[in-house]
Amino acid sequence: MTRMTHKMPSKQDQPPTGHAVEGTASAEQPGASPVAIPEPVSNNRLAAIARGENVTSLTHDALKKEVPVVEVKNFNLWYGAKKALFDINMLIPKGKVTALIGPSGCGKSTLLRSVNRLNDLIDNIQIKGDMLLNDDSIYGPGVDVIELRKRMGMVFQKSNPFPMSIFENVVYSLRIDGERNRRTLEDVCERSLRGAALWEEVKDRLHESGLSLSGGQQQRLCIARAIAAEPEVLLMDEPCSALDPIATGKIEDLIQALSGEYSILIVTHNMQQASRSSDFTAFMYLGRVIEYGPTLDIFTKPLCRETEDYVTGRFG
């Protein structure tokens, strides 16, 4: 288990003092990003980031009108001595789909997993800053991580149904809470499976193993499990990357259908997916949010040249 240290670091961009990593002294100096950066491309801003300078992120005005479900405030994260997230400030709007895009290793998944504190499971991580879930602190002292996670749902890159029946998979969260009422469990199971557009396919075999389903069905089963406990925010970590195009299409339709009812934060590698299924998009690069705004604006008239280069496929 990870023990979290919430000490305030003396200087920005520096790992908090007293963290548990050995050999910190010999590690990279603060700011000098350990990610090996090749020759700078033509973009000055990216080159500046690569040099370790602070770059302000551009947030479109459209977001100021939205009601936030998750608020990320000056969030920094280190894996040991290596800094992975730099001073992230974001508002995740309620009832909307927000996509995180960016090249590999830019910290999208790390940011997503920080929302439900799944990174706690990793040794040697250090965190500075905070997040708010509906105005409740996520990283504040005395927060019960387990209670916190119960307010969120998460869907992983590779489907991970549990080794139990489809029914038990869906109602897992309720079982955790000790729910025994058969009627409630059945209602939740049906509602969740319908929500995940899986009900018609599995309603006759609810007591077969969840592992007997196909890949796309397994992923929808995981979505059904994630929405079973009525999460305040649904986190999706590249939910379609292991699926074929047809299954991907179904999941994307599902995300569309779920938006409005649920607030969704989705990490994707697939630009088309972000443009098709999200309302807002944040472009991340090397642990920083470069630009964040309505999806249409990000893909058609981005404020940054770097964003334009990325969404048009010129790098990344």
Add this chain to the structure above:
Amino acid sequence: MTSTQTKPGAAHNDPTAGPRAGVAIKPPAPSYNRSRSRNKTSLYAHGEPMVWLTGGALAMCLLMIIGLVALIVAQGVATFWPGPVVRYQTLDGVRAGETTRLENYSPEDSVFERLPESSRAAARKMVADNGGVTGRRLVRIGNYEITGEHFAWVSDFEIAPGADAVSTPPWMLVVERLAWGRFYGEPVGVVIEGKLIPCEPAEAWKLFGEHHPAVRERWEQRRRLETGDIGVINHRAEQARLALRAVEMKYGKESPQWRAEHESFLKTEERDKAEFDRIAREIEALNNTNNGYKIVLRTADGTESTLGMADIVRAYPANQLSFAQKSVVYLSRWWEFLTDDPREANSEGGVYPAIFGTVVMTLIMSLLVVPFGVLAALYLREYAKGGILISAVRIAINNLAGVPSIVFGVFGLGFFCYIIGGGIDQLFFSAKLPSPTFGTGGLMWASFTLALLTLPVVIVATEETLAAVPGSMREGSYACGASKWQTIKRIVLPRAMPGIMTGMILAMARGAGEVAPLMLVGAVKLAPELPVNGVFPFFHPERSFMHLGFHIYDLGFQSPNAEAAKPMVFTTTLLLILIIAVLNLAAVFIRARLRRRFSSSQF
């Protein structure tokens, strides 16, 4: 898990390695060209020698294992098959019995000196013509009270000349007795209700067949009375004596409490005495009836001997049996082997107490070792933070598997039997001291000792299977708001169950076959009573017990009648292997059922 299979033609370019931001793609260095090495394909490149090496190693392993199992099966299965009784007319007498094995040897000159003078020259010439080598056979001649031997060698040159020197007399009976081993002879009369009736063999055999079952039934009845009813009386008397002794220790002798207790003790004793006398009379009556039934047998050399029918377990005219009748004898011997108590210093009769002891001890051991091992592995794998201490613990556990098992036996004797068992005796069974209850070897302490012995197997197997539970499943569970223990209980343990079963199978196989520590902590040559019986509290884990592994050792090395015990060694080994196989198959079956639940149709 991703395995990238690259087609031979595409080997040069990794198709997944697309251009990254700002990565300048350099052309591959031209100095190394793989296609050059493909011009000729060597044998080594095809990998054939490795196929031969690995296949050969497997074949060697299989050959040795199959050879061992085949030997045990062949010898063990043949033990109970009834062979013919052969009569050998030798130069100096007659020998009759079952031929057990043949071999060639070079006789010393002194061997010939023992032959009658007239035939020495002929015998010498016969052996010399054969290059100094001659055949001989080991004959189970039985009739121990007459001959003083169970077995005798008969050499080829000893057999008298003449066509009828080797014969199979039709009325030679094989008689298996409660004591003194087998008897071989022709029936020449029977005693029925005390009256001797001399008659022909066929008639005698018929009369024997009519009366023997009833006599054996009475004998069984007597044995039930002795072990059952008298056992209960003895147990009650012992309880009363212990109660009196407890009062004596608490209040002192001649105290009023003692007097009261002594009064009731005497009353119980008197009542028991009456009942005991009644049962003794019943036994006496059964014995008297049985003593009137006997059979008179004439051995091959003409001696007549009278055997009580009650002492005869089984008799059959070996040379007249059809295949079906032989099969009946064979199966009845197996049945006796599996269900009866041993007799004749374990070399005859059954091994039921040993089967019982082996199975019960293995099951108790499994019940002890699996929960402990799984909990220990859970802490090591799930809770403990990695570090020097944990690494040291792991190494220590692995080393524990290499400690000689006799050391565990010594530890079990010293710690479990003497310290813990002795302590229990002091606290709860002090009335019985100085004779120990728990303070000596017994079923429970043997199970504890073997559980300790097999603990590393379970811990290592469980740790490996816990490590194999995908991290994605744990993360999925945590993301649902499950606590660590809920995740372990609901996801990790069910998923790891097949692997835990594998550990249990390995532990059972190791424990059931272990002998050395058991000699110290409770396995005995002959246990008077089973650990489970009808007397409260029905299960007596403090009792010593019989064990098939120890039984094999005892038969093979401690038996006074080594030749007779030898086939039983094979049969008992076969039985032990079968029992372990059955226990394992049961566990494998359960594991297969568990695995089916977790099989994935994906990919």
